[in-house]
Amino acid sequence: MQRIYKTAPPCYNIRMELPNDPVMLMSYLNTKLRDGADDLSDLCDALDTDEETLLLRLKNAGLCYEKGSNRVEFL
Numbered sequence: 097m098q099r100i101y102k103t104a105p106p107c108y109n110i111r112m113e114l115p116n117d118p119v120m121l122m123s124y125l126n127t128k129l130r131d132g133a134d135d136l137s138d139l140c141d142a143l144d145t146d147e148e149t150l151l152l153r154l155k156n157a158g159l160c161y162e163k164g165s166n167r168v169e170f171l
Contacts, residue, residue, distance in 0.1 A: 114145070118157035122168045129166050136161045 115121045125139065133139035140147040154160055158171050 114143070114150075114153075118159060121154075121157060122159055122170075125168045129168070133166075135163065135166060 115124050128139050128143075129136070133142060136150070137147055140150060151161065154168060155171075159168050160171050161167075162169050
C-alpha cells in the first residue's frame with residue numbers, strides 16, 4: 097500500500113546545515129533562490145537562518161547576494 101502525504105514526508109522536515117564550501121554554498125543558495133524564494137530574506141525565513149549572519153558568511157567566502165538578479169555571485 098502506498099502512503100499518501102498531505103504535507104512533505106517526515107524525512108523532508110530534517111533541517112540541513114548550509115554547506116561550508118563556498119562554491120557548494122553558492123550553488124545551494126542559488127538553487128533555492130531559483131526554485132521558489134522571492135529574495136534572500138524569504139529564503140532565510142524558510143531556512144530559519146539569520147540574514148545578516150548569512151550575508152557576513154557570504155562576504156567572508158568571497159561571495160555576495162545580488163538583489164537585482166536574485167543570485168549569489170562571486171565578489
